Amino acid sequence: xxxxxxxxxxxxxxxxxxxxxxxxxxxxxxxxxxxxxxxxxxxxxxxxxxxxxxxxxxxxxxxxxxxxxxxxxxxxxxxxxxxxxxxxxxxxxxxxxxxxxxxxxxxxxxxxxxxxx
Amino acid sequence: xxxxxxxxxxxxxxxxxxxxxxxxxxxxxxxxxxxxxxxxxxxxxxxxxxxxxxxxxxxxxxxxxxxxxxxxxxxxxxxxxxxxxxxxxxxxxxxxxxxxxxxxxxxxxxxxxxxxx
Numbered sequence: 001x002x003x004x005x006x007x008x009x010x011x012x013x014x015x016x017x018x019x020x021x022x023x024x025x026x027x028x029x030x031x032x033x034x035x036x037x038x039x040x041x042x043x044x045x046x047x048x049x050x051x052x053x054x055x056x057x058x059x060x061x062x063x064x065x066x067x068x069x070x071x072x073x074x075x076x077x078x079x080x081x082x083x084x085x086x087x088x089x090x091x092x093x094x095x096x097x098x099x100x101x102x103x104x105x106x107x108x109x110x111x112x113x114x115x116x117x
Numbered sequence: 118x119x120x121x122x123x124x125x126x127x128x129x130x131x132x133x134x135x136x137x138x139x140x141x142x143x144x145x146x147x148x149x150x151x152x153x154x155x156x157x158x159x160x161x162x163x164x165x166x167x168x169x170x171x172x173x174x175x176x177x178x179x180x181x182x183x184x185x186x187x188x189x190x191x192x193x194x195x196x197x198x199x200x201x202x203x204x205x206x207x208x209x210x211x212x213x214x215x216x217x218x219x220x221x222x223x224x225x226x227x228x229x230x231x232x233x234x
Contacts, residue, residue: 042227047225103212104176
């Protein structure tokens with residue numbers, strides 16, 4: 001079974017609109033972390049936002065927010081007021097358990113977001 | 118401060134040759150990770166370093182792959198007798214050890230694009 005599932009291979013969104021990128025995860029570990037990364041065409045993975053499994057509130061970072069629904073095991077990324085520069089691949093990733101120092105990430109297959117002017 | 122750096126940015130080699138890929142992590146980050154990104158396999162974990170030791174090598178695809186880290190800083194990933202299926206982008210990431218919450222975030226370098234002819 002996939003540990004991280006991103007069901008939207010591609011999305012087209014009008015500039016200035018909000019966009020939600022879906023991510024569901026599968027783990028039996030009570031302690032985990034969820035991450036979103038952006039990968040523009042240049043190839044570098046840019047960290048966007050983090051949500052811990054014990055966090056009581058949804059994470060927010062500027063225009064990015066994470067809609068964390070623990071019971072549904074979903075961690076959707078919401079980008080408000082999209083910009084042309086948001087066009088990129090977006091990856092959801094998970095770290096399971098706490099083995100201090102070895103927090104290897106498992107990635108989803110990504111969503112390619114294209115912002116239309 | 119400086120981010121994670123990797124070299125070379127691009128590498129073209131002939132099948133059967135050995136290659137070395139270098140990663141210089143963020144200063145003060147003692148955890149270092151190598152990942153591989155390829156069209157067929159997505160993003161996959163290769164190896165993790167804690168200081169100079171590698172307690173988790175579970176992601177290395179074959180014994181042709183090896184890695185070392187010296188001085189708790191720079192790491193080198195070596196691929197011996199390269200094969201065409203080794204063609205991919207090799208990404209390095211670093212993080213704080215034992216960080217809680219967002220402190221555990223892994224920050225990625227720009228990657229090395231390897232093409233085996």
